[in-house]
Amino acid sequence: MAEPGRRLGVAMDFSACSVKALNWAIDNIVREADHLILIIIRPYQHYEHGEMQLWQATGSPLIPLAEFSEPAIMKRYDIKLAAEVLDIAVTAEKQKNIVMLMKIYWGDPREKICEAIDNIPLDHLTIGNRGLGTLKRAIMGSVSNHVMNNATCPVTVVKADHHHHH
Template sequence: MADAKERKILVAVDEGLESMYALSWSLHNLISQASNDTIILIYAKPPRTLYTSPDGYLFSPDMLASIDKCRNDLASSIIEKAKKMCREQGDNEVKVEVIIESGDPRDVICQAADKIHADVLVMGSHGYGLIKRAFLGSVSNHCAQNVKCPVLIVKKPKSSSSATGTK
């Protein structure tokens, strides 16, 4: 039997439970026993927001360094949690790569998917209603409209009865 084509499965992760559920779902449903697949975890650090007072006061360099350290620590923590999930839940030795970029998550994810020629982009859904999506925007919706590869949006069940299809 010929070797299976290696797929690049790009999974967007953030601090929400929804993205970790999407990663878990991917490990159980997309990765096969005999696969050469690579899970590529992507985390988009939101751009640093600076606020100034009316007199033009800016944060000191020490404060900015502390803010950057916190942002980097958060990114590392999320990626480590996701990598641990890949080790523990993967049916086989799952190859894992990591991308951490700064910027608007919509742009970062779309650019990465195109750059690496992802075979599929997997994202969790926060389940925002129509009003919240209108004001906050939907990262998954934006990516679904703008990337060239298929996008799989995984919605976390609200309860265990929802997961089994019973009401």
């Protein structure tokens, strides 16, 4: 009997860096039977609809891969999953024999990612170090730093490839 799979999270904001983090997780940490969960954080203004009030605290239900591309589902959550991300997920689920899921939270990514780790709960989180624009990041502080300092599970930060070093 294989041990039941681990729950591995990837924080997704659909930036190139978060796609890179997703690919890195699939290539480096995913094993057969794992559950890989895309954790998507939406800004507050997106949940005026009634049902979102219910999920404000706990996030959406876990959404299976089959529903990622359903227009009704995506519309309900006000999300457009990039074809590239969908492609990566479908391929990974087949090739690696894992379960791909998605969970959506509303609010401050720093808080919500830490909550996701405890709520789901996650055995590991992969996050890109570049998502927010520079200005936003200056105001909000680095999401990846906050998560690393507060997470209750191991976190891997995947760095964006930048030609200029600071």
